[in-house]
Amino acid sequence: MTSAELAAALILAINAQNFGATPDRLLDGAPTRHFPSIDLAVIAFPDQGEPVAANVLFSRDFTGGLTAQVEPGFGRVTNVHYLADQRDLQGNSVSWMPDTDWNTLSWKTLSGRNDQPRFVAPYPASLIKLMVLVGVAREIDAGRAAWNSPWTHANETRTLLDWAESMIVVSSNSATSALVALLHQTEAILRGPAGEQFNRVNAAFAAYGLDTLRLTNTQPDGGWMNRDGAGLGELQMTAWDTARLLWLLDSDAPPAPWLAAELPPLLSVPSREHVRRLLEAQALHEVLSSTALAGVPGWQAGLPAQLPWRWIRADGSVDTGGQRFPGDVRPVNAAAEVRFAHKTGTTENFVSDAGIVTGLPPARRHYLIALTSNLGTRYAPTSPGATTWRIPQLAATIDRYLKDHLEPVQRPTQ
Numbered sequence: 001m002t003s004a005e006l007a008a009a010l011i012l013a014i015n016a017q018n019f020g021a022t023p024d025r026l027l028d029g030a031p032t033r034h035f036p037s038i039d040l041a042v043i044a045f046p047d048q049g050e051p052v053a054a055n056v057l058f059s060r061d062f063t064g065g066l067t068a069q070v071e072p073g074f075g076r077v078t079n080v081h082y083l084a085d086q087r088d089l090q091g092n093s094v095s096w097m098p099d100t101d102w103n104t105l106s107w108k109t110l111s112g113r114n115d116q117p118r119f120v121a122p123y124p125a126s127l128i129k130l131m132v133l134v135g136v137a138r139e140i141d142a143g144r145a146a147w148n149s150p151w152t153h154a155n156e157t158r159t160l161l162d163w164a165e166s167m168i169v170v171s172s173n174s175a176t177s178a179l180v181a182l183l184h185q186t187e188a189i190l191r192g193p194a195g196e197q198f199n200r201v202n203a204a205f206a207a208y209g210l211d212t213l214r215l216t217n218t219q220p221d222g223g224w225m226n227r228d229g230a231g232l233g234e235l236q237m238t239a240w241d242t243a244r245l246l247w248l249l250d251s252d253a254p255p256a257p258w259l260a261a262e263l264p265p266l267l268s269v270p271s272r273e274h275v276r277r278l279l280e281a282q283a284l285h286e287v288l289s290s291t292a293l294a295g296v297p298g299w300q301a302g303l304p305a306q307l308p309w310r311w312i313r314a315d316g317s318v319d320t321g322g323q324r325f326p327g328d329v330r331p332v333n334a335a336a337e338v339r340f341a342h343k344t345g346t347t348e349n350f351v352s353d354a355g356i357v358t359g360l361p362p363a364r365r366h367y368l369i370a371l372t373s374n375l376g377t378r379y380a381p382t383s384p385g386a387t388t389w390r391i392p393q394l395a396a397t398i399d400r401y402l403k404d405h406l407e408p409v410q411r412p413t414q
Contacts, residue, residue, distance in 0.1 A: 001044070001405040007054035010040055011065040013397040014058060017390040025378040026098055033098045034060040037122050037374045040394075041239035043074070043246075044367040044402055045253055055240040057119050060102070066117055068240060073257035074247075075209060077240050081112035082212060083120045086233045091226045093349045095120055096374045110236055111212050121212065122374045124237040125345030126171045127352040128224070131215045131237065133164055133278070134245070135188060135201035136179050137271040144186040147274060153178035153222060161274065168278040168343060170320045177222030184220040191220060208266055209258050210245055212238040242354045242370040249275055250356050252366060279341035279355060283311045283320040286384070287344045287353035288371060290392035291336070292318045295327015296382055302392025303369075303399050306336035306360060325384055337363045338399070344386070350376045351387040357399070365406040369398065 024032040035058065043053040055068035055077065069079040086105065088094040095105065102120070110121055139145045140160070147161040154174065160182070166175035183189050183201065190198040196217055205213040217234040218224045225231045247253050248266040251273070267275065285291040289305035295316070307329060311318050316328030342355020354370035371391070379388040 001046075001052050003052050003054050006042060006044065006052050007056055007067045009401050010042060010054055010056045010398065011067070013394055013401070014038060014040070014056065014065060016397065017394050019058070019375075019388075019390055020063065022375065022379050022388050022390060023381070024098065032379070035063040037120060039119070039121065039239040039370075039372045041243040041370045042367060042398065042402075043243050044365075044406060046406055047364065051254065053243075055243075059119055061118060066119075070240070071258065074244065075258040076211060077111070077238070079112075079116055081114060081116040081118045082110040082238060083107040083118055084110045084233055084236060085121060085123045087226060087231075093123070093232055096122075096349045108233075110214075111238075121236060121238050122352070122372045123232045123347070123350045124235065124242075124352045124372050125347045125350045125376075126173075126176075127237055127242070127343055127345035127354060127372070128215065128235045129167050129171065129176050129345075130242070130245070130343045130354070131201065131205075131213055131235075132176055132179050132183070132224075133168060133275060134249070134267065135183050135204075135215065136160065136164065137267050137275060138201070138204060139183065139186045139188055141268045141271050144188075145182065151178060151182055153181050164274070165278055165281070169281045169283050170322055171284060171344065172322075173225075176224060179222075180218045180224045181220065181222035184218070184222075189215075189218060204266070205241075205245075208248060208263070210241040212236055212241045213245060237352075237372065239354070239370040239372050242372075243368045246354060246356055246368045246370065250368065251276065252356075252358065253368075276341055276356070279343060280339060281308055281310075282340070282342055282344070282355075283308070283318070284323075284344045284386075285340070286325075286386040287346070287351055287391055288342070288355075288369060288395040289340050289353075290389075291329055291332055292325045293327065293382075293385065294329040294332040296325070296384070298382060298389065299327065300389040300393050300396075301332070302395040303340055303357065304335070304337040304396070305340035305357070306338070307333050309333070323384070336360060337403075338365065345372075346376060346386040348376050348378050349374055351391065359407070363403070363407060365399075365403055367402055367406070369395070371395075
């Protein structure tokens with residue numbers, strides 16, 4: 001398997017799902033008027049040989065798919081003009097309304113040049129909590145905080161590790177606000193009368209070549225949403241840079257070849273271990289992995305990932321403490337082939353998921369996958385549901401392809 005072959009396989013898998021026919025709730029179930037935007041990156045680590053990676057993008061501008069070209073050593077994307085997502089003066093996600101003509105909007109460049117194919121980078125939703133987690137971990141590694149130190153926010157005191165667990169495993173927005181406020185308290189982010197003046201989190205991402213990861217315009221009280229002046233248009237993550245961030249967090253991955261040899265690790269070993277454990281404890285398997293939705297009418301399998309058993313009740317339903325999934329997931333969970341250490345993001349207009357896939361013995365495949373898209377809950381056929389079933393079906397197809405190439409059947413010698 002080469003990177004070119006992987007890219008071709010990803011494009012084929014997306015085309016097979018017929019995303020252009022996805023029913024849109026805002027159109028009373030009629031097909032979406034515009035081909036969805038999908039940003040998908042996969043980085044695979046064979047047992048032997050070099051990593052293999054591909055990033056493919058789809059949008060109303062290129063419905064057949066575009067393969068990203070990257071700098072040597074899996075560096076930055078070089079052939080895409082990324083545009084920052086935007087909202088209107090009322091805070092609405094104007095880019096993704098059925099009747100919006102993109103040519104009538106004024107766009108802000110996220111990365112790339114005007115002479116390159118444009119791609120409106122969908123808002124990553126709660127996937128941004130991965131950036132917050134990394135920012136907090138770096139403050140801890142620098143001695144400005146500690147995982148077990150208490151932190152009070154909104155009249156609640158918890159350790160930083162407890163706040164981080166709630167933020168990642170059940171996607172608590174209030175926990176996210178607490179940790180964003182910490183980043184301001186430690187002066188990782190500084191604001192003045194005119195707005196943000198300094199951002200150590202964004203500077204770190206840029207130093208490690210992850211230019212499209214941006215945690216911008218948050219507030220000292222922890223505000224990070226649209227109403228706070230952050231949110232859509234200010235918090236950015238492309239699939240390629242998200243996958244490469246995961247590479248830097250994956251202790252089982254080889255050294256990242258795009259980094260200079262003298263650059264220290266992004267996180268210390270203890271912090272990487274904390275981050276990995278939190279991602280592995282993820283309760284919301286409802287996007288690339290659909291295990292939490294098993295038993296829901298019309299269920300479609302995604303990545304064959306094991307949901308941590310701590311979230312499964314005696315009757316097989318899933319209870320995250322804030323959200324219930326009513327189906328019996330036990331048979332599907334028992335048959336899982338991989339562990340998926342990941343973070344999801346979901347709103348009405350957006351869905352995202354990114355993580356580290358590792359085989360449960362005897363499976364041994366190991367790869368990273370990141371997806372952002374505008375296919376949020378308004379395209380979900382059921383409730384609960386985060387997105388169209390086409391997304392987990394796509395993930396299942398990708399996993400089967402990678403299983404065939406990363407775990408070839410050993411035929412007996414004659």
